[in-house]
Amino acid sequence: MSKILFDLSEKIEQKIVEALLIVKAVTDSLEISFFVVGASARDFILKHCYGIETHRMTTDIDLGVEVATWEQFRQLKESLIATGKFSFTAEPQRLRFNTVLVDIVPFGLITDEKRRISWPPEHEIFMSMVGFKEAYESSITVRLNSNPDIDIKLPTLAGLALMKIISWKEKYPERKKDAEDLLLIMHKYEDAGNIDRLYEKEQELLQEENFDTRLAGIRLLGRDMARISDPDTLRIVRNILDGETGEQSQYRLVSDMLRGTHAIEEKFDYILLQLEKLQLGINEV
Numbered sequence: 001m002s003k004i005l006f007d008l009s010e011k012i013e014q015k016i017v018e019a020l021l022i023v024k025a026v027t028d029s030l031e032i033s034f035f036v037v038g039a040s041a042r043d044f045i046l047k048h049c050y051g052i053e054t055h056r057m058t059t060d061i062d063l064g065v066e067v068a069t070w071e072q073f074r075q076l077k078e079s080l081i082a083t084g085k086f087s088f089t090a091e092p093q094r095l096r097f098n099t100v101l102v103d104i105v106p107f108g109l110i111t112d113e114k115r116r117i118s119w120p121p122e123h124e125i126f127m128s129m130v131g132f133k134e135a136y137e138s139s140i141t142v143r144l145n146s147n148p149d150i151d152i153k154l155p156t157l158a159g160l161a162l163m164k165i166i167s168w169k170e171k172y173p174e175r176k177k178d179a180e181d182l183l184l185i186m187h188k189y190e191d192a193g194n195i196d197r198l199y200e201k202e203q204e205l206l207q208e209e210n211f212d213t214r215l216a217g218i219r220l221l222g223r224d225m226a227r228i229s230d231p232d233t234l235r236i237v238r239n240i241l242d243g244e245t246g247e248q249s250q251y252r253l254v255s256d257m258l259r260g261t262h263a264i265e266e267k268f269d270y271i272l273l274q275l276e277k278l279q280l281g282i283n284e285v
Contacts, residue, residue, distance in 0.1 A: 006049045009146040016040075017145060019061060019097040022086075024150055026079045027065065032072070035139050035153035037132075038062030038103070041160050042181055049142065049154075050192045054184065056177075060101040064132050068109040070120050077104070092119050107132035115232075128170045130233055135159030138228040157192055158224035161185050162237065165253075169240045172252060179253055180260030186274055190217030215277050222281020234282070241279040245272065 020036075027034050036044060039058035046052040067073050077095065080086040086095045086102070095102045107129040111117055115133075119125045135155040144150045155163070161182055168178035190198065190213045198206045198216050209216040226234055244253040254271045 003141065004143050004151060005140045007143040007146070008044065008048050009143055011048045012044070012144070013059070015098055015100055016059075016061060019085075019100050019102060020144055020152060021150055022083055022097075023063065023080065023102070024144075024152060026076065026083065030072075030076060030079060032076055033066040033136070033153075034063050035136050035155060036062065037064045037105070037135070037155060037160070037163060039177075039181070041154050042184070044142070044154055045157055045160065046184070046188060046192065050188075052188050052191055056180075059099075060103065061097075062103045062105075064105055064107050064136065066108040066136065067106045070106075070110065073104075073106045073110065105129070105132075107136070128166060130236055131159070131162035131166045131229075134228045134230060134233060135163055156224070156228070157185050157189060158221060158228055161221060162225055162229065162233065165237060165240055166233075168253065168256070173256075176256045176259055179256030182253075183257040183260055183271070183274075186218045186221060186278060187214065189221040190214055194220060209277075215274065218274050218277040219281035219284070222278040222283075223285050224281075225278075226282045226285035238279075238282060241275065241282065245276050245279055 023034065039056075040060065040062045043054055043057050046054050047057070065073070065076060067076070080095060081088065086097050089096055089101070093103050093105055095104065105127070106117055111129050114128075115130050116126045116128050119127070136153070136159075138159050139153040139155050141151050142154055144152045164178045164182045164185070168175045168182065171178075194217055195213065198213060198220065202216070202220060205219060206213070206216045209219065225237065229237065243249060244251065251268075251272065254268060254275060257271050257275075258266065258268065
């Protein structure tokens, strides 16, 4: 049994809990693994696990499900519909639970050699699932509900950061919110259970950053991202950051980060510095 790191009972909006309880029951019956991803994971981890405000709370649910075939994915969706609580939408990945939209994206053996999925029936729309496997394998277990006890998995912030930077790059310029979320994770990493790590286990890193806990925390995030990444994922992330820093860059990622509400007081050069610290941390592993 996985260790329960956080008890989120009675912290999450009831309609979201109700939807996840059904998803958990159905996936368990089909022996399908899932975890919460996207903006939902951002809110669960920062707000509900660490008490950090995210400024932009979502009322929808994003899920990653580990499946081998599109038939297995279809069976999952139809099993959810059969509960009488979910309904189809026009989007292949989206179901509706009352007023809650539930996006379900498959990863695992269903992906091609480039770790992409192609949505049926035409299989003309591709989506990269790079980073999902690592994020799931490094995920944490949290208690969603007590009496009965129901546990679900969330990515770590390092795993979520991996998925965010890859999603931003793949869908640029459509995913500015991914850039904003990545910056939020960078800003709050020190406060998300890592201050003690910095002072007790990473003193050299802290000293190198002149005891600036934000910059040290961002480098630590980069190291944690690298530690959970496989070589191909690490190469992809390094290439993204190489293209978004340095004198030849168009600074698209920095520009998108600056549009976020939590970056209002930030200057361009300081955001770029933070991105370079993330890059440094990744390259140190």
